[in-house]
Amino acid sequence: MAEMLRITSPLTGKSQIPQNKPEASPSEAFVLQDVNRVAAPQNKGEAQPQQNNTTQQEGMPAILMNLLKDPDVTVHFLKNISLLQELVKLLPVHNKTVSQDMEHLFQQLLVEPGDLAGELAKQEQGATSFRGELFDFLRGVLSRDAAGEMKPAVAGLLKALNGEMARKDILEAVGNSLDYLAETMAPSQKLASRLGALARAFHAPDAARHYGALKEQALEMVKDVQGSILYSPRIEKILSILQYDLSRFSTGETALEDAVAALAALLRGKDSENADKLTELLHRTLIKTGKGGGGKEASRVLDTLAQIIEKQAQEKELSATGADKLEKIIHSLLSSPCNYTPLLHYVIPLEQDGMKAFAEMWVNQRGEEDERPQRDGETENTVHLLLAFDMAGLGRFEAELYARDKKLEIGIFCPPEYVEAFSGVSAGIAKGAAQIGYRVEKVEMQPLERARSLMEVFKSLPYKRTGVDVKI
Numbered sequence: 001m002a003e004m005l006r007i008t009s010p011l012t013g014k015s016q017i018p019q020n021k022p023e024a025s026p027s028e029a030f031v032l033q034d035v036n037r038v039a040a041p042q043n044k045g046e047a048q049p050q051q052n053n054t055t056q057q058e059g060m061p062a063i064l065m066n067l068l069k070d071p072d073v074t075v076h077f078l079k080n081i082s083l084l085q086e087l088v089k090l091l092p093v094h095n096k097t098v099s100q101d102m103e104h105l106f107q108q109l110l111v112e113p114g115d116l117a118g119e120l121a122k123q124e125q126g127a128t129s130f131r132g133e134l135f136d137f138l139r140g141v142l143s144r145d146a147a148g149e150m151k152p153a154v155a156g157l158l159k160a161l162n163g164e165m166a167r168k169d170i171l172e173a174v175g176n177s178l179d180y181l182a183e184t185m186a187p188s189q190k191l192a193s194r195l196g197a198l199a200r201a202f203h204a205p206d207a208a209r210h211y212g213a214l215k216e217q218a219l220e221m222v223k224d225v226q227g228s229i230l231y232s233p234r235i236e237k238i239l240s241i242l243q244y245d246l247s248r249f250s251t252g253e254t255a256l257e258d259a260v261a262a263l264a265a266l267l268r269g270k271d272s273e274n275a276d277k278l279t280e281l282l283h284r285t286l287i288k289t290g291k292g293g294g295g296k297e298a299s300r301v302l303d304t305l306a307q308i309i310e311k312q313a314q315e316k317e318l319s320a321t322g323a324d325k326l327e328k329i330i331h332s333l334l335s336s337p338c339n340y341t342p343l344l345h346y347v348i349p350l351e352q353d354g355m356k357a358f359a360e361m362w363v364n365q366r367g368e369e370d371e372r373p374q375r376d377g378e379t380e381n382t383v384h385l386l387l388a389f390d391m392a393g394l395g396r397f398e399a400e401l402y403a404r405d406k407k408l409e410i411g412i413f414c415p416p417e418y419v420e421a422f423s424g425v426s427a428g429i430a431k432g433a434a435q436i437g438y439r440v441e442k443v444e445m446q447p448l449e450r451a452r453s454l455m456e457v458f459k460s461l462p463y464k465r466t467g468v469d470v471k472i
Contacts, residue, residue: 102311109304110351122299123346130158134281141267141274153263160259163250167208170249174218175202177242185230195221215246301347343458348389359389362454367402369460386457394418398448400457408433408440413448
């Protein structure tokens with residue numbers, strides 16, 4: 001027989017009526033206490049409050065957060081290229097042409113020591129579009145503009161110029177997204193056929209002239225895909241990227257001309273020669289970026305990496321075997337530079353005397369931000385560099401460098417068993433630096449117990465994306 005529930009008597013007496021807390025009158029004024037007292041801004045060296053730490057909130061892309069925290073994603077990713085090469089050799093040769101093409105690409109990826117400086121210069125050129133005579137001229141204009149009159153006009157010019165330079169890339173990006181959707185929606189032949197036709201229209205040379213009509217078709221196609229039974233969360237992400245790219249395209253035919261005219265008018269009021277120089281430099285820049293031919297010389301390493309990734313993705317047998325390695329490679333390439341990791345990034349696959357070394361290098365041109373605690377009273381401009389590399393048969397190494405004018409401080413981290421063997425390299429480093437006008441103030445040799453993440457080395461990265469810098 002089930003037990004009977006024992007119910008206790010209420011704590012308040014039966015005759016006692018509980019009194020509810022009176023509500024505040026809506027007309028009653030809200031009174032602030034201690035209005036003269038302002039809390040001091042938080043020291044950046046202290047722990048950031050959890051609620052203000054946007055890098056730990058859901059809004060930040062998970063891939064970029066991993067790039068900051070996970071050493072396996074952020075460093076030594078080129079070793080995966082070597083592992084992919086071994087996988088290609090071990091796979092059954094179903095397609096001999098593909099295997100030969102992949103082997104050729106792997107060999108083309110490696111750089112000889114004599115070509116290293118040129119390859120790094122090409123990679124640096126691709127890091128940003130805002131470099132060259134025109135942008136140096138605009139920086140000079142702003143530096144002389146004490147009243148700040150030129151700043152809105154320069155910003156408007158940069159926005160219009162970036163829109164003009166990115167038109168072709170945006171159309172290609174939209175076309176690529178439609179190609180991917182057509183392949184993904186292949187079970188629906190009618191929908192896939194329409195997506196493929198629209199993708200070819202965006203890839204066409206005259207796509208910019210017909211952009212308005214193409215955009216309307218693309219937005220209608222988005223609705224059709226969303227209504228399909230094949231619609232999935234993965235396709236939803238592709239559609240979001242597609243819509244974002246469509247919004248980036250600049251349709252204003254005279255936007256750049258208007259922006260140039262506005263800035264030139266301000267310059268003529270102060271110096272007519274600078275107004276003429278602005279027009280001349282803008283013309284040169286547009287020619288170099290592809291309007292009239294020319295352009296920057298592409299990086300051989302990055303182009304070869306793109307071809308390797310493309311072929312690996314196309315071959316299902318290779319893709320199934322090395323998908324995780326390929327994913328880390330792509331994540332690392334996407335990390336540089338962006339607003340979450342504002343660092344210069346270099347990819348360095350080197351071969352010398354039959355030995356291969358796969359390396360990545362990151363550079364913070366405002367390296368003084370990474371020093372915790374700050375050096376006493378120094379505001380000297382500092383370049384902070386991290387070189388992480390993997391040498392065949394030796395293991396992982398890291399070199400960290402601070403450059404202040406012509407003074408260098410270097411930390412070398414190597415596998416613990418090689419610390420003593422490499423301790424004699426300090427003299428060679430100092431001699432080599434002296435030949436190019438630098439002075440080595442300190443070289444520290446330490447064992448590399450574990451690979452460090454970018455967040456550990458470049459300590460300013462999390463602070464650039466967290467909280468609010470309060471100054472009274």
